[in-house]
Amino acid sequence: MQKFLPLFVSVIFSALALQAQERVVRGKVTSAEDGSPLPGVNVIVKGTTVGTSTDSDGNYSISVPASGNTLVFSFIGLLETEVAIGARTVIDVQMQPDVKQLSEIVITGYGTTLKKEFSGSAANISSENISKLPSLSVNQALQGQASGVMVTANSGTPGGGISVRVRGQSTINGNSNPLYVIDGVPVVADNISQDGFGGQVQNALAGLNPQDIERIEVLKDASTTAIYGTRGANGVVLITTKRGQAGKSTFNVNVWTGVAEPTNTVKKVSAREWVDIKNEARVNSGLPPLPDNAYFGWDGVTDTDWINEVFRKARISEYQLNAQGGDERTRYYFSGSYRDEEGTMIGSSYRRGTIRLNLDHKASEIFSFGTSLFMASDLNQRIQNDNNIYGIYSAAILTPPLRRIRDDNGNYLDALPTFNTNPVRDALLPRFDNKTNKFIGNLYTDFKIMDGLNFRTDFSYDWNTITEDHYAPASTAIGRPVGDGNYNYRQIGTYIIEPTLRYAKNIGGVHSLNAVVGSTFQDRRAINSIVRGNGFAKEELTYLTSAATIYDGTSNRVEYSLNSVFGRINYAFKEKYLASVSVRRDGSSRFGANQRFGTFYAFSAGWNFSDEAFMENINWLSLGKLRASYGTTGNDGIGDFRFVGAWSGSGNYLDQPAFVPTQIENKELRWENTSTLDVGLELSLFNNRLDLNIGYFKRNTKDLLFFAPLPQSTGFNGVWDNIGEIENKGVEIDFNANVLSTSWGLKWKFFGNISFLRNKVVSLVDLNFVRSGFASIYQVGKPLNTFWGLKFLGVDPATGESIWQDTNNDGVITVDDETVIGDHQPDYLGGFTNSFTYKGFTLDIFFQFVQGVDIYNNTLQFTTNPAANWGMSVEMRRRWRQPGDITDIPKPMTVAGLNGNDNSRFISDGSYLRLKNILLAYDLPASLVSKAKLRNVRVYVSGMNLLTFTRYNGADPEVSVFADTNTAQGTDFLTFPQSKLYQVGLNIGF
Amino acid sequence: MKRLNIFLISIFLITFLGCEDFLDKSPFDIITDDIVITNLDDAEAALLGAYDALQSGDMYGNQAIGTPGVLSDELIHSGSFPTVAEFDNNFVLPNNVTLQNLWAAYYRGLYRANVILERVPPISGNETLKNQILGEALFLRALFHFDLVKLFGGIPYANTTDLSVLRTLDRTPVEDVYTNVIADLNEAITLLAGVSHGNNNRANEWVAKALLARVHLYVGNLSQAGTLANDVIENGPYSLEANYIDVFQGGSDEVLFEVFFSVQDQNGLAFWFREDGRWEYAPSPELIAAFEPGDVRAGMIQPRTGGGFQAAKYTDRATGTDQTPILRLAEMYLIRAEANIASNPTQAIDDVNVIRNRAGLGDVTSVDINTILQERFVEFCFEGHRWYDLNTHWPGRCGYVSC
Structure with missing residues (x-):
C-alpha cells in the first residue's frame, strides 16, 4: 500500500490541479550523498517550457501553470528526478549522483558502451580534470593523465608542437600522432606550416578551447581502435565537447591572467673567461695567446648577456564565456574565448579567439538532428629558433658575449663578425606572422527506425587555412642584404559523410546487445602556395608588392580519399560475460591499385568475475573484471602518392621547364599492419574507494612504412617500402583512490598512473644501423631513438685529453669505435594528482615524472668546444687546466678533433619529477554568492612547471629539437625552454 | 512504411554510395615515370633536368667550388660549419654531411643523364636533335663521373637506371672510370658536331x-x-x-661552359663567400701571397669590413645569379x-x-x-x-x- 500511496495521491491531486489556477511551488534541492545544497539545478514543469534553476543555497521557486503536475529536476552528473506536485507548495528534493553518466559510460568510436560491459582498453579524462587546470591546449591537457600516453611539449614555443605518443612509437617514417576525433570528426592534427623555424612545429590543435571539452577518451587497444582501420594504429583520441542541458540558461565566465618565464636557460661564461679559455686553447695547442682585441675587437669591457636580453616575463590572459540551456526539445551550448599570450622570448606571441555552438533538436519522436560548430582564428607571431643559424635562442647561446647590442647611435651591431646575427635585432625586426583559421562543423541526423534501432548520418567538414606572412628587413641576418619576404597560403578541407545504423537492445536484463554498422566517405583536398621575393626599397615597405624580385613561386594541390565500411557488435550476458567483435574495411587513395584495400578486425572478451556467485561474500571487492583483446589496425600516415614513380616539373634550367625525377615507384606499397594483444584486470575495492587497473599489452607493427635508405649512388636517398617490424610492449597501471573523506569536510583524492614501455626494432633493412638527427640511430634489437657515438671514459688527469673506449680493440681510436651510448626510452613514466577539498577550498597538486631516459645534449657539444667561436657554457669552468686535475671537461684546444665527434660526454640523464600543475581555488560560500544573484564564484591561483627535480645538465629535460621525428627524439639542441606559468583566475557562474 | 523506407535508404547509403572512382586520385604536381619521356620534347625537358643537377648547392651552386677549395691551400674556413672546418683541418669524419650531400648530388645528376641515354634511342624523330640530346647527356655523364673520380678516387661507375644494379654497385677502379669518361666524351664530340x-x-x-x-x-x-x-x-x-673581370659577368666569349643561374634559379656562391652572407670560406694567405704586384686578378680578393679577406668572383649576394664557370x-x-x-x-x-x-x-x-x-x-x-x-x-x- 505504501508503494502506491504517492501514486494515488498524485493522481488525486493532479485531477484537482487541473482545475486550479497558476501557483507557486518552492523548495530546496540537496545532494543525497552529503546533504549539501545544490545550486544551478534545472527545474522545469514537465510538458511545458516553464523552468528555473536553484540558487546558490539550492533553493528554487517556480510558477506552475494550471496544466502542470510534475516537476523535473536535472543537473549534469545527477540522476534526472521527476516529482509529482500534487497539492504541495513546498517540494524538497534529494538528488542522486548519476554514476552511470559520470563514469559508467565509455565513449568509443561510433557509439558508447556501459563501462561495466566494456572489454577494451581506453583512458578517460573528464572535464573536471581538463577545465579546472587552465591548460594551454587540448593535447597538453592529456599530459600525465593517463597511462600509456606520453605527452611531450617539445619546447616552450607559444602554440608550439606537442608530441603525443600512445603506447610508444610503432613507425619510423609514418605518422606517429594518434588520430584526433572531435565530436565524430577526424581532424587535421599535423603541423600545417610551410616554413621551417628551425625545428619547432605548430600545434594544429592549439586552436581548440580546452574549456569546451566535456571529456576525452584515449582509445588504446585494438578492440577500440580497429574500427578506425588504417588510422587506428597510433591510438585514437576522442574528444567530446559540452552540450546543452534542458533547463534554465546558465552562464559561466572565466578570466585568468598570468606571467610566464622560462623554466631554466643555458648559463654562459663571461667575456673575460671566454677570451681566457680561447687563449688557453692556443697555448695548449702550441700557439701564443692573443691580445683581447684580437677576439673580434673585444674592448675588454663589454659583456653582453644575450640570453637574458632575449627572454622576458611574458603576460598571458584568457577570457572565456559559455552559456548553455534549452528545453526538452532543443538544447544549446555556446562558448567564446580569447587568449592573448606573449612568448617568453621577445618577438613571439600567440593570440587566439574561438567560438563554439552545439545544438541538439528533437523534431519528432523519431527524428532528431543537431550540429557542433566550431571556429577558431589564431595569430602566432613566430621567431626563428632551434636548429637554425638565424635562431634567436640559438644565437643567444652561440654568440660570445664580446659585443654590444647597439652602437652609441642606437643602431644594432652584428653580434660577431663571422656570425651576422644579433639575437635581439633578429627577434624584433622581422615579421613572421602565422595566421590560422580553423572550422570544424558537424551536422547529424538521427531517425529512430524502431525501438533500439537508429539510423544516424554525420556530415562533417574540417577546414584549416594558414597564411604565413613573413618579412625580414635587410638589416637582419635572415633578410640581408636586400630584405627578404615570403607569403604562404595553405588550405586543407576535408569532408566526411558517415551513415551508420545503430542497434541497442537489452533483452530481459540478460542479453545486452549493442551493434553498429556504417560506412565512411572522406575526401581531403589541400592547396598550397608560396611566393618569395627580395629587394625591398625601404624597410617600411614590407610586402611583396615592393619586392624588386619575385624569385620563387609555387602552388600545388593534393587530394586524398578514404572509403570504408565498418561494423561492431558488443554483447554482454547478464553484465557478466562480455564479448565484442569489430571489423573495418578501408580503401585509401594513398596506395596503388594493387594494395588499395585492407581489412582490420578485433575481438575482445571480458569477465566481471565479481558478479559470480562464489564472489558474493567478498565484500571488499565492488567490481572485478578481467578483459582481453586482440586485433589489427593500420597506419597510412605517409604523404600522398608515395607509391608512384614520380617526376616533377619543378626543375628548371635556362629559365626553361625541366623534368627531374623525385621518387622511385613501388606499386606494392601498402599500409603498416599493427596487431595488438591486450589483457587487463580492473578492480574496484572497498565500496569504490579504490580503483585499480592493471594492463599489459604487446603491439607488433609489421610492414613498416619505411623510406628504405638506398646507396646514394642509385641517384636517390631511398625508396618507400614496407620493411621491418617494431614491437612495443608494456604494463600500464592506473590508480584512483578516495583516500580520505571526513565528516568535518576534508576530502583527499589521489589518482595516478605509471607506464612501463619497451620499444624494440625487431627487423629492418639489411643495414647495421640507420642514422637520424645528430647522434641518434635505429638498429635491430634496440629501441628507436638510440644514441650512438664514441664512449667517453673521462679526461686523462696527466694530459687533459679525452680518453675514449677502444670498442673494436684495434689499438687506435677512430669513428669505428662508435657504439651505443644511450637511448631515449624511459624505464617508466607517469603522473599523479593529489586533490584536497575542505569547505570551499580546493588544492590540486599534479606531478609528472619520467625515469631512466637519456638526452643527447648537443647544446653542450657546441658550448664546450673552444675550437670554435661559440659562446661557452659555465661547464667550461670545470675544464682541465694542469696535470693532476680530475674533471670531465678536456683541455681546450684550437682543433676539436674527436671531441667534436658525437660522444657519450653529451649524454645526460633526462629523468625528472615535475610539478606540472598546482591549483588552489576557493569557492565563495553559497550564502554570499546568492546575495549577488550568482550561481557560483570561484577564485583561484595556479602554476605550471613551477618545480622540476632533475639531474639533467641542460636547461630543461622536457625537450625535443626534432619535433616531428620518430627516430631522433630526446635531442636538446639550442631548444627554446619550457615556460613556467603563474596564474590567477576568476570563475563566475550565473 | 515510412520507417521501413528509412531503413532501406540507410542500407543503401551504407553499402552502395562508395565506388571505385572515389579512391582514384591523380597527382597534380608530378608526372609518373612511365609517361615522362614519350617524345623528343620530353627528352629535351629531361635533359634540362640533368643540367639542373649542376645547379645544386651541393654541386656547382657551391660545394663543387668550396669543398676542394678548403681542402687545398686556396681557401681557409672562416665560417661556422663544423663539416667545412673538417676539410680545413684535414680531419674529415665519415659522417661529414657536406661531403655526403655532394656525393649524392652527383649521383642524382648521373641518374638523370642515364635515363636519357636509355630512353631516347628508341624514340623516333629528328635524328639531329636526338643525337644532340644524347651527346649532351653523355657530356654530363662524363663530367659527373670525372668530378667524382677526381675527389674520391675509385667510385661506383653508374651507367644504368636499373635499381637492382645500382644498389649493389661497387667501386670501379680509377683507370676504368677514366676509360669510360674518355669514351663518353669522344662519343659526345661526334654526336655534338655542328651543334x-x-x-x-x-x-x-x-x-x-x-x-x-x-x-x-x-x-x-x-x-x-x-x-x-x-x-x-x-x-x-x-x-x-x-679584361679579366669581364669573364665572370655571364655569357663571356671566353667561357665555353658555365652553369646558368638566374633570379628564378639562384645559387648560394656569394652567400657562402661574401661578408654579407655566411663568409664560410676566405682566400688563404697562400693564395693572397701568390699574386704578383700589378696582377689585375688580385682584384678577385677584397678586404672585408670586419677584418680578413673575401673572394670577389661571385658577388651577387642579393639575387644569386653569378654564373659558375x-x-x-x-x-x-x-x-x-x-x-x-x-x-x-x-x-x-x-x-x-x-x-x-x-x-x-x-x-x-x-x-x-x-x-x-x-x-x-x-x-x-x-x-x-x-x-x-x-x-x-x-x-x-x-x-x-x-x-
Whole structure:
C-alpha cells in the first residue's frame, strides 16, 4: 500500500490541479550523498517550457501553470528526478549522483558502451580534470593523465608542437600522432606550416578551447581502435565537447591572467673567461695567446648577456564565456574565448579567439538532428629558433658575449663578425606572422527506425587555412642584404559523410546487445602556395608588392580519399560475460591499385568475475573484471602518392621547364599492419574507494612504412617500402583512490598512473644501423631513438685529453669505435594528482615524472668546444687546466678533433619529477554568492612547471629539437625552454 | 512504411554510395615515370633536368667550388660549419654531411643523364636533335663521373637506371672510370658536331673537347690534352676577354661552359663567400701571397669590413645569379702550354704570356711545370681547380695514373 500511496495521491491531486489556477511551488534541492545544497539545478514543469534553476543555497521557486503536475529536476552528473506536485507548495528534493553518466559510460568510436560491459582498453579524462587546470591546449591537457600516453611539449614555443605518443612509437617514417576525433570528426592534427623555424612545429590543435571539452577518451587497444582501420594504429583520441542541458540558461565566465618565464636557460661564461679559455686553447695547442682585441675587437669591457636580453616575463590572459540551456526539445551550448599570450622570448606571441555552438533538436519522436560548430582564428607571431643559424635562442647561446647590442647611435651591431646575427635585432625586426583559421562543423541526423534501432548520418567538414606572412628587413641576418619576404597560403578541407545504423537492445536484463554498422566517405583536398621575393626599397615597405624580385613561386594541390565500411557488435550476458567483435574495411587513395584495400578486425572478451556467485561474500571487492583483446589496425600516415614513380616539373634550367625525377615507384606499397594483444584486470575495492587497473599489452607493427635508405649512388636517398617490424610492449597501471573523506569536510583524492614501455626494432633493412638527427640511430634489437657515438671514459688527469673506449680493440681510436651510448626510452613514466577539498577550498597538486631516459645534449657539444667561436657554457669552468686535475671537461684546444665527434660526454640523464600543475581555488560560500544573484564564484591561483627535480645538465629535460621525428627524439639542441606559468583566475557562474 | 523506407535508404547509403572512382586520385604536381619521356620534347625537358643537377648547392651552386677549395691551400674556413672546418683541418669524419650531400648530388645528376641515354634511342624523330640530346647527356655523364673520380678516387661507375644494379654497385677502379669518361666524351664530340646553342650554358662539341683536354691532362696524356686544347683555341668560336673581370659577368666569349643561374634559379656562391652572407670560406694567405704586384686578378680578393679577406668572383649576394664557370678558353692556353713545355717551349712561353699579359703582368722567359701551376693558381682562383691541380701534379705523379 505504501508503494502506491504517492501514486494515488498524485493522481488525486493532479485531477484537482487541473482545475486550479497558476501557483507557486518552492523548495530546496540537496545532494543525497552529503546533504549539501545544490545550486544551478534545472527545474522545469514537465510538458511545458516553464523552468528555473536553484540558487546558490539550492533553493528554487517556480510558477506552475494550471496544466502542470510534475516537476523535473536535472543537473549534469545527477540522476534526472521527476516529482509529482500534487497539492504541495513546498517540494524538497534529494538528488542522486548519476554514476552511470559520470563514469559508467565509455565513449568509443561510433557509439558508447556501459563501462561495466566494456572489454577494451581506453583512458578517460573528464572535464573536471581538463577545465579546472587552465591548460594551454587540448593535447597538453592529456599530459600525465593517463597511462600509456606520453605527452611531450617539445619546447616552450607559444602554440608550439606537442608530441603525443600512445603506447610508444610503432613507425619510423609514418605518422606517429594518434588520430584526433572531435565530436565524430577526424581532424587535421599535423603541423600545417610551410616554413621551417628551425625545428619547432605548430600545434594544429592549439586552436581548440580546452574549456569546451566535456571529456576525452584515449582509445588504446585494438578492440577500440580497429574500427578506425588504417588510422587506428597510433591510438585514437576522442574528444567530446559540452552540450546543452534542458533547463534554465546558465552562464559561466572565466578570466585568468598570468606571467610566464622560462623554466631554466643555458648559463654562459663571461667575456673575460671566454677570451681566457680561447687563449688557453692556443697555448695548449702550441700557439701564443692573443691580445683581447684580437677576439673580434673585444674592448675588454663589454659583456653582453644575450640570453637574458632575449627572454622576458611574458603576460598571458584568457577570457572565456559559455552559456548553455534549452528545453526538452532543443538544447544549446555556446562558448567564446580569447587568449592573448606573449612568448617568453621577445618577438613571439600567440593570440587566439574561438567560438563554439552545439545544438541538439528533437523534431519528432523519431527524428532528431543537431550540429557542433566550431571556429577558431589564431595569430602566432613566430621567431626563428632551434636548429637554425638565424635562431634567436640559438644565437643567444652561440654568440660570445664580446659585443654590444647597439652602437652609441642606437643602431644594432652584428653580434660577431663571422656570425651576422644579433639575437635581439633578429627577434624584433622581422615579421613572421602565422595566421590560422580553423572550422570544424558537424551536422547529424538521427531517425529512430524502431525501438533500439537508429539510423544516424554525420556530415562533417574540417577546414584549416594558414597564411604565413613573413618579412625580414635587410638589416637582419635572415633578410640581408636586400630584405627578404615570403607569403604562404595553405588550405586543407576535408569532408566526411558517415551513415551508420545503430542497434541497442537489452533483452530481459540478460542479453545486452549493442551493434553498429556504417560506412565512411572522406575526401581531403589541400592547396598550397608560396611566393618569395627580395629587394625591398625601404624597410617600411614590407610586402611583396615592393619586392624588386619575385624569385620563387609555387602552388600545388593534393587530394586524398578514404572509403570504408565498418561494423561492431558488443554483447554482454547478464553484465557478466562480455564479448565484442569489430571489423573495418578501408580503401585509401594513398596506395596503388594493387594494395588499395585492407581489412582490420578485433575481438575482445571480458569477465566481471565479481558478479559470480562464489564472489558474493567478498565484500571488499565492488567490481572485478578481467578483459582481453586482440586485433589489427593500420597506419597510412605517409604523404600522398608515395607509391608512384614520380617526376616533377619543378626543375628548371635556362629559365626553361625541366623534368627531374623525385621518387622511385613501388606499386606494392601498402599500409603498416599493427596487431595488438591486450589483457587487463580492473578492480574496484572497498565500496569504490579504490580503483585499480592493471594492463599489459604487446603491439607488433609489421610492414613498416619505411623510406628504405638506398646507396646514394642509385641517384636517390631511398625508396618507400614496407620493411621491418617494431614491437612495443608494456604494463600500464592506473590508480584512483578516495583516500580520505571526513565528516568535518576534508576530502583527499589521489589518482595516478605509471607506464612501463619497451620499444624494440625487431627487423629492418639489411643495414647495421640507420642514422637520424645528430647522434641518434635505429638498429635491430634496440629501441628507436638510440644514441650512438664514441664512449667517453673521462679526461686523462696527466694530459687533459679525452680518453675514449677502444670498442673494436684495434689499438687506435677512430669513428669505428662508435657504439651505443644511450637511448631515449624511459624505464617508466607517469603522473599523479593529489586533490584536497575542505569547505570551499580546493588544492590540486599534479606531478609528472619520467625515469631512466637519456638526452643527447648537443647544446653542450657546441658550448664546450673552444675550437670554435661559440659562446661557452659555465661547464667550461670545470675544464682541465694542469696535470693532476680530475674533471670531465678536456683541455681546450684550437682543433676539436674527436671531441667534436658525437660522444657519450653529451649524454645526460633526462629523468625528472615535475610539478606540472598546482591549483588552489576557493569557492565563495553559497550564502554570499546568492546575495549577488550568482550561481557560483570561484577564485583561484595556479602554476605550471613551477618545480622540476632533475639531474639533467641542460636547461630543461622536457625537450625535443626534432619535433616531428620518430627516430631522433630526446635531442636538446639550442631548444627554446619550457615556460613556467603563474596564474590567477576568476570563475563566475550565473 | 515510412520507417521501413528509412531503413532501406540507410542500407543503401551504407553499402552502395562508395565506388571505385572515389579512391582514384591523380597527382597534380608530378608526372609518373612511365609517361615522362614519350617524345623528343620530353627528352629535351629531361635533359634540362640533368643540367639542373649542376645547379645544386651541393654541386656547382657551391660545394663543387668550396669543398676542394678548403681542402687545398686556396681557401681557409672562416665560417661556422663544423663539416667545412673538417676539410680545413684535414680531419674529415665519415659522417661529414657536406661531403655526403655532394656525393649524392652527383649521383642524382648521373641518374638523370642515364635515363636519357636509355630512353631516347628508341624514340623516333629528328635524328639531329636526338643525337644532340644524347651527346649532351653523355657530356654530363662524363663530367659527373670525372668530378667524382677526381675527389674520391675509385667510385661506383653508374651507367644504368636499373635499381637492382645500382644498389649493389661497387667501386670501379680509377683507370676504368677514366676509360669510360674518355669514351663518353669522344662519343659526345661526334654526336655534338655542328651543334650550336646560342649560349654557353649547354654542351657543344667544343665544350666536350675542352673537358676531354682536361681529362687527358689529369690522367697524364699530355700530347692528347695539348692537341685537343689546340683544336679548341684554333678552331673553336671562342676568344679571350681583354679584361679579366669581364669573364665572370655571364655569357663571356671566353667561357665555353658555365652553369646558368638566374633570379628564378639562384645559387648560394656569394652567400657562402661574401661578408654579407655566411663568409664560410676566405682566400688563404697562400693564395693572397701568390699574386704578383700589378696582377689585375688580385682584384678577385677584397678586404672585408670586419677584418680578413673575401673572394670577389661571385658577388651577387642579393639575387644569386653569378654564373659558375666550368670551362674557359684561358685553361686551354695553359693546357697547351703544359703539353708543350718539353716539345715546344716557345709555344708554351707564348701561351703563358697571353694569360699573364691579359692580367697586366709582364712576360716570362721560360716555362716549367711550376710556372704553369702558379699561373693556374691565380688565374682559376675560386673556380675549384686548385685541389686537383695539386693532386695531379704532386712531385712524382703526373695525373692520377702513374706515368
